[in-house]
Amino acid sequence: MTKTHERIGQLGWEPTHHKPVSNYPTRYTFPKKAKDPMKQIMREYLPMQLEKDERMYGGFDAAVRANMATKAERRWLEVLKPFVHTTTYIEGCAGRVMSMLMDTVPNHELLNGYHVQFVDELRHIGMQQSLARWYTKNAPEPEGWAMGAKYYTGSPLTKAGYNMGTHCIVGDPLHCGLTMMAVLETAFTNIAFVALPDVGVRNGDFTLPTTYSSAQSDEARHISNGYATVLTLLQESSNIPLIQQDLASGWWSTHAFIDPFAGTLIEYFSKDRSDQESYLQKWDRWVNDDYYKSFIEQLGKLGLNMDPAPFVAARDRIVNGLIHQTAIFSFAIWPLAYWRFDGLDERDFEWFEARYPGWYDEYGPLWEGFNALKHPSEQALLLQGFLENSPPLCWSCMMSCLGDAEPLHRVVDGRTRFYCSEMCKRNDVDYPGRFTGDRQFFDKYHGWDLADVIRDIGFLHPDGKTLVGQPHIDDDKPLWTLDDIAACGCEIVSPNILTAERLGLPNGSWHDPSTPDGGVATGELGYVASSIGGDGLETGPGVRDLDGKGNGRKNLGGVVL
Amino acid sequence: MSAPTPPVKRFDDGSGRVKKDESRRGFLYFTPQKRRPSLYEELTVDTQPSPQRHLRGGWLISFADGRGTHSLGSTELRVKDWFDWRDPEGLWERPFYQQAAQAAREQDAAVASARSEGLFARIDEQWQAFLRSSLQLPAFYEHGLWRALCGASRPALSDSLTHAIVLEAAMKQRQAQDLVVYAMDLEAEIGECSTEAAKQRFLEEEAWQPVRALVERVYSVHDWAERVLAANLCIEPLVGNFLRREMLLVPASANGDPVTPVIIGNAQREWLWVREWTVEFVRFCLDDEEFGEHNREVLARWTQTWNAEAEAAAKAVAGELDRVPRARPADEALEQLRRERDEVQAALQSKEVAA
Numbered sequence: 001m002t003k004t005h006e007r008i009g010q011l012g013w014e015p016t017h018h019k020p021v022s023n024y025p026t027r028y029t030f031p032k033k034a035k036d037p038m039k040q041i042m043r044e045y046l047p048m049q050l051e052k053d054e055r056m057y058g059g060f061d062a063a064v065r066a067n068m069a070t071k072a073e074r075r076w077l078e079v080l081k082p083f084v085h086t087t088t089y090i091e092g093c094a095g096r097v098m099s100m101l102m103d104t105v106p107n108h109e110l111l112n113g114y115h116v117q118f119v120d121e122l123r124h125i126g127m128q129q130s131l132a133r134w135y136t137k138n139a140p141e142p143e144g145w146a147m148g149a150k151y152y153t154g155s156p157l158t159k160a161g162y163n164m165g166t167h168c169i170v171g172d173p174l175h176c177g178l179t180m181m182a183v184l185e186t187a188f189t190n191i192a193f194v195a196l197p198d199v200g201v202r203n204g205d206f207t208l209p210t211t212y213s214s215a216q217s218d219e220a221r222h223i224s225n226g227y228a229t230v231l232t233l234l235q236e237s238s239n240i241p242l243i244q245q246d247l248a249s250g251w252w253s254t255h256a257f258i259d260p261f262a263g264t265l266i267e268y269f270s271k272d273r274s275d276q277e278s279y280l281q282k283w284d285r286w287v288n289d290d291y292y293k294s295f296i297e298q299l300g301k302l303g304l305n306m307d308p309a310p311f312v313a314a315r316d317r318i319v320n321g322l323i324h325q326t327a328i329f330s331f332a333i334w335p336l337a338y339w340r341f342d343g344l345d346e347r348d349f350e351w352f353e354a355r356y357p358g359w360y361d362e363y364g365p366l367w368e369g370f371n372a373l374k375h376p377s378e379q380a381l382l383l384q385g386f387l388e389n390s391p392p393l394c395w396s397c398m399m400s401c402l403g404d405a406e407p408l409h410r411v412v413d414g415r416t417r418f419y420c421s422e423m424c425k426r427n428d429v430d431y432p433g434r435f436t437g438d439r440q441f442f443d444k445y446h447g448w449d450l451a452d453v454i455r456d457i458g459f460l461h462p463d464g465k466t467l468v469g470q471p472h473i474d475d476d477k478p479l480w481t482l483d484d485i486a487a488c489g490c491e492i493v494s495p496n497i498l499t500a501e502r503l504g505l506p507n508g509s510w511h512d513p514s515t516p517d518g519g520v521a522t523g524e525l526g527y528v529a530s531s532i533g534g535d536g537l538e539t540g541p542g543v544r545d546l547d548g549k550g551n552g553r554k555n556l557g558g559v560v561l
Numbered sequence: 562m563s564a565p566t567p568p569v570k571r572f573d574d575g576s577g578r579v580k581k582d583e584s585r586r587g588f589l590y591f592t593p594q595k596r597r598p599s600l601y602e603e604l605t606v607d608t609q610p611s612p613q614r615h616l617r618g619g620w621l622i623s624f625a626d627g628r629g630t631h632s633l634g635s636t637e638l639r640v641k642d643w644f645d646w647r648d649p650e651g652l653w654e655r656p657f658y659q660q661a662a663q664a665a666r667e668q669d670a671a672v673a674s675a676r677s678e679g680l681f682a683r684i685d686e687q688w689q690a691f692l693r694s695s696l697q698l699p700a701f702y703e704h705g706l707w708r709a710l711c712g713a714s715r716p717a718l719s720d721s722l723t724h725a726i727v728l729e730a731a732m733k734q735r736q737a738q739d740l741v742v743y744a745m746d747l748e749a750e751i752g753e754c755s756t757e758a759a760k761q762r763f764l765e766e767e768a769w770q771p772v773r774a775l776v777e778r779v780y781s782v783h784d785w786a787e788r789v790l791a792a793n794l795c796i797e798p799l800v801g802n803f804l805r806r807e808m809l810l811v812p813a814s815a816n817g818d819p820v821t822p823v824i825i826g827n828a829q830r831e832w833l834w835v836r837e838w839t840v841e842f843v844r845f846c847l848d849d850e851e852f853g854e855h856n857r858e859v860l861a862r863w864t865q866t867w868n869a870e871a872e873a874a875a876k877a878v879a880g881e882l883d884r885v886p887r888a889r890p891a892d893e894a895l896e897q898l899r900r901e902r903d904e905v906q907a908a909l910q911s912k913e914v915a916a
Contacts, residue, residue: 004742011738020780022712088608437621439618
């Protein structure tokens, strides 16, 4: 195989008739030599993947015959809606960044590995969409699955996941590639594709572990791609500060969503309580030991001096309640979700208290409150008064700025941006113009009645009145409708607007109804003039000069560059 | 977005039982091309969120130069809704692996069978000499197109287009590797088949330089759609089919080579898929109510340019056919290929597109 690989490696050549172009500018310098980490040839690769496919899809068929969808815990099945949608989108990003790298990295040795990864990612999209389809057809509740792709970017809870995945396909292609391969895949697939499916098995779900175990068997090769990319870049000393900056940035943008998201799923949506490990213990095993100590620290021997602070800070946030605070926030805004929530019971309380002493005193009353308001006849919601006291949402990661300290902020163009952490602030400051669009969900709806918000995002059954999200999984209890929500008289407020007012800061809203996408920092919009060339630039009055020749873009509105 | 499809008729099974409502047990967030969504559509469509689809509030992350996550300015082509395009064959990962793994198995089986039956020794000696020197030259062409297509898959403006481009690239890479692997298998039977020597010829020999320049030029183009259509509409019909069919497939059979027809047969079967989805892509662009005429102008310009370049490359390498035993005359081969290319481009119905 090595000999075959060596021969196949001779297919690459350095173009001399025409210079290759990339649509993605990079700050990195590439050395002459690189290593192919995969040594993958198609005649070996294709039958191997087919075999894995056959086993996995065979597992789906077996699971139908065994009626597994009705045997799995309902609490667990519900939360798979946002989970599968999120991972499927990230798989697409993992593929697309390979294309960016192939257009940018000149080292032939790396290109084959990148390409094989893109084909792997198409496989993962197919597998995970098939899994979603399997649940749609077999799980007790198809609502949420049926309109899943529409709902995915509409809920404030999953929109942050879309934001996180997109980090890996926008920007310097090496920044994107490192974030995907050397952070998301190396650090976090063990959490999402190993630890989380283990919880699935404990909850009677065998199709999800079958699917993600098969995907995880490809991840080792993707991790190798990331390692080979880092090793290649390290040969040029000018790359070292860039890697340090981009790897830290990617680490944080990934942690900021994945840890609270996966942690909430694992701890708060498991009905089974046989698992002795808390999320923090899983994190220590899979991320701290297997990633930080085994990978990041070892890069120090190769000249990379990674600041430990972002890694320590991430762990500290988990220790200080990141998962628990995210969980109660997610449950409180259940009407804005497209899955159903099962409140915690006494067994759950005991499990949490045993792992997090003092948990009940701090969070128990909120969970008791959630449970007391499951029935629509209560005409009350945990959300009422909740947002008024909530911290603002982070401009960068779009998650809540949790913790007791006043949130970090910065004033840009006369408006206030809040940040959950120093690293999220750096991710905005160090990469100007990166964050665009109508990012802060509640700004748009500040002052709206909750029923109108739900109507606007459209998370409704075909009857046009029953909510898709529900605060219980009991089919004998009535489902909440828009009328029930309206009867609560719940006014939505933006924590960002309120926090800015409370602190005497300029406007905390980044919503502007007069722009086409509703964002103050509006992104690229609609169609551009047909005179545009393939490089996406246009000429004429009003363009921002981007190449020094008068070519630029004019459809950017007030984007902050 | 397309108009909604008419409702599906349902019939009572006569049992008198109240049927459970199964109408929500499917993906209902897109409009299927036919009455019911295909499996391919369910697994492919809407895996790439966009403000043109369900993403509200615009792109959340943008490039420093202002481009959105996906940029409508990434191609000169304009389409009302890129997400309406479908691969007519509906290829997705599972059938792709089934077909591609089958191709790999067929090649292995053909080599094993030829070896056990002593067929390699019966191959015409001139053809053996040709295999030693030239079998792998087309692999460099395939590899070059692979690289160009890989870069086009990220900016492509819908999930279904990205799928088709990535899978085509994977086929190109396998096709290139198949020839190298066969050359390695042949070495024990007919003597050295050097990849390095073939590479030197591809890089330096005059007749091959226009072919090399052609594929290098494809990935010197920013526009992803131009890359794809240059390859599939202009280059593959003329140059790709010349190299695969005329230089390898047809003479291999006449010279008693039992393996090359298996390898190229699979590549040509894959080309038929590429041709089909490319023709559908062109139709899709031309039929666009709003931008059809604009697209016709762009496509006419592209095909005029790339046809001329492909023609130059094909003519330059055509002389090589004279060295191929039992190949048919190059002029005759090129005539047929031009006719076939014109058929692929028929939807453009423009006299200028023919070189």
